[in-house]
Amino acid sequence: MDRTPSAPPPRPTTAQIRALDPSRSQIRRWRGYLADEIAEAELYRELSERSTGRESEILREMAEAEGRHRAHWQKMLGAHAEPSPRPSPTSVLLRFMARHFGTVFVLALAQRAEGRSPYAEDPDATDAMAADEAVHEEIVRALATNGREKLSGNFRAAVFGANDGLVSNVALIMGIGASGASAQMVLLSGIAGLLAGALSMGAGEFVSVRSQRELLDASRPTQVTLSVAPDLDIDANELELLYRARGMDEDAAKHRAQERFGYFECDCDPSRSHRDEPEDDAAEEGAENVALGTDLGAAASSFCFFASGAIIPILPYMLGITEWVAMVISLVLVGIALLGTGAVVGLLSGASPLRRGFRQLLIGYGAAGATYLLGLLFGVATA
Known part of the structure; x- marks a missing residue:
């Protein structure tokens, strides 16, 4: 056992x-x-x-x-x-x-x-x-x-555009209101700020997209080699210089030039060939057009995004509310909107939505407070 x-x-x-x-x-x-x-x-x-x-x-x-x-x-x-x-x-x-x-x-x-x-x-x-x-x-x-x-494209632009309109216009009307101007003058100033800022944003976006498109057009290689290759001097070999200028090393440029001149009928080395066929460039150009969008479309979007934020501070004045009540309501509306845009930015960037929202609120109220103090000083100086 x-x-x-x-x-x-x-x-x-x-x-x-x-x-x-x-x-x-x-x-x-x-x-x-x-x-x-x-x-x-x-x-x-x-x-x-x-x-x-x-x-x-x-x-x-x-x-x-x-x-x-x-x-x-x-x-x-x-x-x-x-x-x-x-x-x-x-x-x-x-x-x-x-x-x-x-x-x-x-x-x-x-x-x-x-x-x-x-x-x-x-x-x-x-x-x-x-x-x-x-x-x-x-x-x-x-x-x-x-x-x-x-x-990250149009949505991000919408958030930042609306946020710019919020901060700039609330700061403007706080400064004008603190100087002692009438409610009608504050409203007119707010509308002027909305239009000026939105037009400036739209024009800037139009110029930016148009300039970037023109830069790409100027930088994109043409297909001249397809039409002039038969008439080039083989001994001078200008075609090889072209491919070297486009970034190819000497051996690859020589190989590609000989390919164009017909030295290789079928079994050339594809790894040394340069992608410059018309259909490839057309596809690349199409992708760039999608990424950039149209200049008019970008300008219209920027105008609308900025205006959607800039109209919020002047809503109380548009409804006929006057004096300090309008200013308080305007600040409350702007504060809610700033918390929202800040939270969205925080989510998109992976940060705390609450923290980013309050940070955006402090920045907006800080700008409004600074212009309000300047408006008070200006009002006292002109009294």
Whole structure:
């Protein structure tokens, strides 16, 4: 009979010991983690249903990973996992946005939530869970970046244009109002500021896009080699100099020139050939036109974006409100708009929407306060 003593059972881990008799603080913390994991899994699942292709598949697998984390906390809590914990207000807001808005802003907020995961410092979370959360942040960052790039054109221009109109016009009417001018004069000044700023933005955008297009047209190589190659002096080989001027090294330029002159009928080295066929340049030109847009379209967009922001400070005066009441209402309306544009900029840049919103508010109110003080000084000096 084998009398070899059996190996002692493995010692339970610290997390297992704590799970046997968790304290109230542990239960409260674990239930919070459980609520977050449930909410995140449902969020990623809803986002996957609104997405397509590779992005949808990635989000669905993210939801499955959050489900594994949820199972860990359910096991730790045991009977304390019931009833199911309520999601946090932030989770409710994210799910609402996921149902009714695009995925870009939701993913930007989810990125920040993943980045605040406490699992790396919590001994009750496994190392694998902490590693998962770190990787999840990068996955969501990549997905959010793709969305930001799609919005980074006209949408970003709209936000910044509206913000410029807000700050410049509220500063103008605060200065005019503080100088003692009548409400009618403040309104006329605000309308003049709106038109002047919007026209300036539109004209600047028109010149910028037109100049950039002209620069590209001047820099794009022509297809002259297709028409004049048969008449070139082979010995002088001006064609080789052309290809060297376009950036090719000496051997590649010589090879391409000989190809043009017909030295290679079929099996030339394609790696040394220069892409200068008409269809390739036409495709490239088309891509540049899409990226730049039209000069008139850019000018009209800039005009409208600036005007949409600049009209907000003068709305109370347009409604017939006068004196300090109009100024207060104008500041409140501008403040709400600045918080909104700042939050959007924060989301697009991956920063805190709240912090960026308040920063934008301070900048706008700072400009308005400075011109208000200058208006008071001007009013006193001319009294």
